[in-house]
Amino acid sequence: MDKLLFGDNQFFGINHMSEEKARAQAMRFQKTDAIMDVLDVAYDAGINTFMCTTHDRISDVTRRVKADPARYSNFQFYPCMPYAHKYANAVTEHGMVGALREFMPKDGLLATALTGTKALATKEVDGIARVLIDMEMKMFAGTRAPVVFIQNVFTDLLLGMGFTRAFKIFDDHIREKHGAEPAYITMNMPALLDALEKEGIERPIICSNINKIGFRMSGGYDAYLDALKSGRVRAVAMSVYASGAIPADEAIHWISELPGVESIVFGASSAGNIRGTKALVDKYMGEVV
Amino acid sequence: MSDKVKIAVVGLGKMGLSHFAMVNAHPRARTIACDGSGFMIDVLSKNITTPVYRDYDDLLAKEDLDAVVIATPSRLHAPMVQAALDKGINVFCEKPFCLNWADSQRLTDLAAAKGLIAQVGYHYRYVGAFAEMKRLIDAGAIGRITHVMAEAYGPVVLRPKRTTWRTDKAEGGGCLYDYAAHPLNLLNWFFGTPDQVMGSHLGQVFSEGTDDEVFSTLRWDDGPTAQLSVNWSDESHRKMSTKISLIGTNGRLYADRQECQAYLRKPVDGLDGYDTGWTVKYTTELTQDRWFYLRGEEYSAQLDDFIEAVAAGGAGAVQNDFASATQTDKTMAMIIENAETGQNVGEARAMAPQPAKKRGWFGR
Numbered sequence: 026m027d028k029l030l031f032g033d034n035q036f037f038g039i040n041h042m043s044e045e046k047a048r049a050q051a052m053r054f055q056k057t058d059a060i061m062d063v064l065d066v067a068y069d070a071g072i073n074t075f076m077c078t079t080h081d082r083i084s085d086v087t088r089r090v091k092a093d094p095a096r097y098s099n100f101q102f103y104p105c106m107p108y109a110h111k112y113a114n115a116v117t118e119h120g121m122v123g124a125l126r127e128f129m130p131k132d133g134l135l136a137t138a139l140t141g142t143k144a145l146a147t148k149e150v151d152g153i154a155r156v157l158i159d160m161e162m163k164m165f166a167g168t169r170a171p172v173v174f175i176q177n178v179f180t181d182l183l184l185g186m187g188f189t190r191a192f193k194i195f196d197d198h199i200r201e202k203h204g205a206e207p208a209y210i211t212m213n214m215p216a217l218l219d220a221l222e223k224e225g226i227e228r229p230i231i232c233s234n235i236n237k238i239g240f241r242m243s244g245g246y247d248a249y250l251d252a253l254k255s256g257r258v259r260a261v262a263m264s265v266y267a268s269g270a271i272p273a274d275e276a277i278h279w280i281s282e283l284p285g286v287e288s289i290v291f292g293a294s295s296a297g298n299i300r301g302t303k304a305l306v307d308k309y310m311g312e313v314v
Numbered sequence: 315m316s317d318k319v320k321i322a323v324v325g326l327g328k329m330g331l332s333h334f335a336m337v338n339a340h341p342r343a344r345t346i347a348c349d350g351s352g353f354m355i356d357v358l359s360k361n362i363t364t365p366v367y368r369d370y371d372d373l374l375a376k377e378d379l380d381a382v383v384i385a386t387p388s389r390l391h392a393p394m395v396q397a398a399l400d401k402g403i404n405v406f407c408e409k410p411f412c413l414n415w416a417d418s419q420r421l422t423d424l425a426a427a428k429g430l431i432a433q434v435g436y437h438y439r440y441v442g443a444f445a446e447m448k449r450l451i452d453a454g455a456i457g458r459i460t461h462v463m464a465e466a467y468g469p470v471v472l473r474p475k476r477t478t479w480r481t482d483k484a485e486g487g488g489c490l491y492d493y494a495a496h497p498l499n500l501l502n503w504f505f506g507t508p509d510q511v512m513g514s515h516l517g518q519v520f521s522e523g524t525d526d527e528v529f530s531t532l533r534w535d536d537g538p539t540a541q542l543s544v545n546w547s548d549e550s551h552r553k554m555s556t557k558i559s560l561i562g563t564n565g566r567l568y569a570d571r572q573e574c575q576a577y578l579r580k581p582v583d584g585l586d587g588y589d590t591g592w593t594v595k596y597t598t599e600l601t602q603d604r605w606f607y608l609r610g611e612e613y614s615a616q617l618d619d620f621i622e623a624v625a626a627g628g629a630g631a632v633q634n635d636f637a638s639a640t641q642t643d644k645t646m647a648m649i650i651e652n653a654e655t656g657q658n659v660g661e662a663r664a665m666a667p668q669p670a671k672k673r674g675w676f677g678r
Contacts, residue, residue, distance in 0.1 A: 038552055042596055044570050051552075110552070116328070118475050122353045145353075147360055181608045185335025187362040212607035216339065240598065243607035243614075268598050 026074075026172065026230070029306045030103060030261065031067045031299075032292035033077040036060050041268045050294065057085040066296045068100060070303045076103040076232075076290050078176070081111070084164040091167050101169040105176050105210060106161040129156060154194050155202070162203055173199045174232060177210040184217050193224045206230060208261070212241060215248035218258050232261035232290060237279045240267035253285035261288045273305055281309035319624045321381040322346040322373055324394065326354045329408050329435070330385030332608055336617050337383060338364060339606040342625050348373045370394060379403050381431070381624045383617075387479040388486025392417040399424050404431040404628070406620045409499070410491045411636065415643035422636035431623045433616070433632045434639035436499040438556060440612035440619075442600025443574040444500055447558065447567055450574070451504050455582050456562030460665065462505075462532075462540035464497035468554035470546040474520045481521050488524030490516060490646055494544040496556050501532065501540055502641040504560075508532035508540070510662035511645070514652040519547040530649045533662035542649075563668060571610075572597050 034040070038051030054060050064075060064086065077083050083104075090097045115124035122139055129136040135156060138149045145153075162173070175195060183191045192209070199207040208230035211217040221229045235253075239246035241264060252258050262283075265276045280286055289306060293299045319342055323334040326349040338345040348367040349355045359366040367373040374397060381404040384394050392412040398405050399421065411434045412418040425432035438444050451459065470492070471481060479485035480492060501508075510533040519526035527545040538560075546554075557570040565578040576593045587593065597611075604614035616634065623632050648659045 041572065041598060043572055044555060044557075047552075113328075114469075120478065145356060150357055150360070178609055181606075182332065182335050185339040185606060185608060186331070186358065187338060187364060188358065190361050213339075216606070239603070241603060241607060241611075243603050243605070245603075268596070270599070 026259075026261070026288045027072070028288055028310050029072050029303060030074045030076045030288050030290040031064070031072050032263070032290045033075070033080075033083070035292040035294045036063075037078070037080060037082075053294070057082065057089070060086060061089055063294055063299075067299050067303075068097070070300050072299070072303060073099045074101050074103055076105060076174070079104055079106045079108045079161040079164065081108070087164050087168050101171060102165055103172045103174060103208070104162065104165055104170055105174040107157065107176060107179060108161075109176060109178050125153060128160060129153065151194050154191065155198050158195065158198055159202070170203070170205060172206045172208050172230060173203065174208045174210050174230075177212050177233075180209050180211045180217065181213055184211065184213060184220055189220045189224050192221055192226065196224075196226050208232065210263075213243045214258070214260075215244040215252050218252050222257070228257060228259055230259045230261065230287075232263055234264040234267075235260060235262035235280065235283070235286060236265050236267040237271050237276060238267050240264060240270065250283070253283055256285060258285055260286045261290055262286050263290045265289055265291065273301060277302070277305040278309050281306075317625060318342060318344045319380045319621050320344045320346070320378065321383065321621065321624070322348050322367070322377065322379055323383045323385065324348045324370060324373070325384065325386035325390075325408075326351075326358070327385065327387075330383075332613065333383050333385050333408075333435075333617065336606055336608055336614055337621070340617070340621055341605060342621050346373065346377060346379075370397070374398070374401055374403075381406065381620070383620075384408060385435075388413055388491060389479070389484070391486075392421065395421050396424070399428060399430060399432075402428060402430065404620075404624045406431075406433045406435065406617070407636075407639075408435045409639065409642075410486060410495045410646065411639035411643050413486050413491075413643075415640060415647050418636065418640035418643040422640050425636050429628055431620065431628055431632060432636040433620050433623075434634050434636065435616060436496065436634045436639065436642070437610075437612040437616050438496050438500055438571075439503060439633050440615040441571055442597035442611075443569045443572060443595070444558070446574040446595050446600055447560075447569040448503060450567055450576060450585070450588075451560070453582060453585050455564065455576060455578060455585055455588065456560060456567055457564030458665075458668065459538045459560050459562040461561035462501065462538045463559040464501055464540055464542050465558075466493045466497050466544045466546075466554060466556040467548040468493065468546050468551045469549045470554075471520050471526050472547055472549055474522070481524055483524040488516075488521070489526050489544060489546040490528050490649065493546045493554065494528045494542060494649075495642055495646065496554075497542060497544065497558060498645050499639070499642040500556075500558055501542075502638060502645060505534050505537055505540075507641045507644055508648065508660070508662070509535045510658060510660040511648040511652045512658040514649045516650070516653040519545075528649070530652070532645070535663045536665050537662075538665075574600075 036054045038047045040047035126139045196207040210232040214233035234241045242249050346365045382398045383406045385408040480487040512531045514530040516525035517527040526547045530542040532540040560567045568575045574595045601611045604618045652659045
């Protein structure tokens with residue numbers, strides 16, 4: 026993995042500090058051109074990886090990247106699935122089973138299984154999960170997407186319920202069908218790491234908050250540091266600035282000295298902040314290639 | 315009581331699933347799941363080690379529970395809470411509490427008589443920014459509050475669609491119960507039950523069976539007047555957004571999920587860090603991590619408080635007790651009555667204007 030990954034919260038009106046700023050960003054980025062302008066700044070600064078939600082609008086970005094292979098020869102995506110709002114809305118509209126049926130191929134066996142009154146067999150549940158994953162991956166066909174994440178709300182819901190077998194289904198399917206590395210976003214990294222190991226998933230790629238002040242590091246700061254030191258996890262650090270609470274230089278310097286952190290993911294919309302973060306990562310973590 | 319709390323999460327819909335995940339991950343909880351409907355229960359029972367029940371009566375009869383979390387459709391809250399309290403089981407109930415506030419009052423009394431922990435899931439009281447707003451109000455930060463605006467907007471019903479319990483008024487669906495309940499519960503926290511409700515409008519935008527937008531004017535004796543403006547058919551918001559603005563004689567307060575902004579005309583004793591002019595505090599700096607994070611600290615925090623209170627044998631009051639949720643149920647009943655009859659509900663004494671200071675001969 027690259028040492029620095031570019032995130033997408035800023036493009037979709039997600040801001041953990043202010044609803045006003047979130048709305049201003051949503052306005053600014055409602056045209057794909059505005060998103061591409063910022064991605065181009067990041068790409069030209071040497072940040073080749075875009076870690077993004079499987080939001081419908083990302084398909085506009087993948088289309089543009091595919092349309093200009095010369096310009097974007099090193100551009101790669103790290104998809105993060107699912108885009109939860111799509112499913113939440115479908116569940117509100119159609120109910121749980123109805124929503125799933127909406128997403129299955131209309132004449133397939135799985136749609137039929139969901140129509141029936143019989144309880145679903147385990148292999149049917151697995152099949153449905155695989156179809157959902159494939160659907161989310163569709164927009165990335167023809168691009169480079171070497172690492173695929175599960176979004177934190179979904180990871181943590183499965184983790185909390187103890188439905189950890191789902192991670193194994195995801196892990197196997199991403200490797201076998203999509204030839205990519207499965208990865209996980211979570212707000213509960215130490216607990217997730219234990220759960221993944223119990224499913225036989227070794228040295229997983231896990232993206233979680235990792236920052237000097239312990240902001241949203243659920244499970245405890247010390248448990249995070251222990252996990253990193255143990256060498257059991259390939260960590261991607263997010264919220265390294267703790268929503269602006271830590272000065273940039275201090276934040277990156279601190280991260281760079283942690284064992285186990287392979288990458289940092291950050292979001293920014295100004296050229297200054299993008300180049301600033303890139304320069305700090307180069308300075309403390311070695312040149313990003 | 316052993317130091318583990320035996321707790322059943324009943325109802326595995328949108329809220330119930332997330333409650334279940336958080337409770338199940340809690341180190342002090344021994345968790346059981348219960349839901350009548352087929353699909354989710356079928357899938358879970360084959361994939362998790364937690365015991366799963368398909369019948370509530372069966373659950374209560376067979377398990378010696380310390381606590382239940384009730385997250386079923388609102389219509390079922392009253393009978394299910396009653397059954398749990400009758401068996402001496404502590405209860406956490408999803409909001410709104412009961413559709414008939416007489417039930418809410420009765421169950422509040424029953425829980426109190428039995429000395430049980432009885433909590434309702436109004437999670438906004440656990441959002442750092444709103445808790446800070448409450449602290450500032452109680453400290454008199456903005457003086458005498460006269461002017462209140464309480465709002466909530468979000469994208470729930472964006473087109474005509476088939477009815478689910480959430481869009482059926484008789485089941486406790488609709489914008490009033492689902493959305494407006496939250497800002498109203500915050501107003502109840504700050505000012506109590508309103509003495510008068512007037513100008514209420516429960517409007518339909520897309521739904522046939524229930525309301526999609528709510529307006530109301532609430533008044534408190536010798537207290538503020540509040541305008542309520544709520545709409546769940548607003549696609550411009552990514553998810554539910556609740557905000558409260560207050561104007562008082564010494565300034566203005568604003569809070570939403572992310573931040574609490576205060577404008578003070580002059581500093582107030584006992585409020586460190588709040589000077590003249592604007593002070594902004596963010597939820598991120600006002601919030602502590604709990605054992606598990608799923609979708610916001612407030613959801614974890616309310617369940618953590620509940621489980622810890624049960625584990626402590628019922629000592630100490632919890633936030634969002636049944637009595638406080640009964641205030642909200644009563645407020646919503648007043649709004650419905652006002653909207654249906656067009657008559658003001660209750661009466662409120664107007665606040666007298668602040669008397670001018672007596673001026674000396676040369677005073678200005």
